[in-house]
Amino acid sequence: MTATTDPAASGAGRLGFSADQVIQEWGFDDDVDQDFRDQLSDDVGVELVDEDYGDVTDSAIVWWRSDDGDSTDLEDLLVDAASALDDGGLIWVLVPKMGTRGHVPAAEIGEAAQTAGLQPTTSLSAAPGWLGVRLAAPGRGK
Structure with a gap:
């Protein structure tokens, strides 16, 4: 039996990503969750x-x-990040979880998002050690 990855049932789908999407990564450093990144790439x-x-x-x-x-x-x-997004694109801000070095309060993320013209919509545990806050970009119109 050959395993196939269905992005809708995977971590990528849980974050709202689907197959063949181009996902731009910002703020990469040696502390990111490499397993999360690899799984995301595999899923899409x-x-x-x-x-x-x-x-x-x-x-x-x-x-x-x-x-x-x-x-x-x-x-x-x-x-x-938002300036490069196609209509309907979304951004996930990943921050260290509460109680760990580097944590950023959700209120600070929300304030920065609103000033940037984005809307926080949900948050979840994106990866071990990382909280994800989903931001929706407004449509640009046609």
């Missing part, structure tokens, strides 16, 4: 693209820690 069937990717993307993940900067820095990063 496409490697994650980095911050320098020069085309439209379907979604984004942003790794953010308290020592990455203040809320203004997060706002700027979210504006950059």
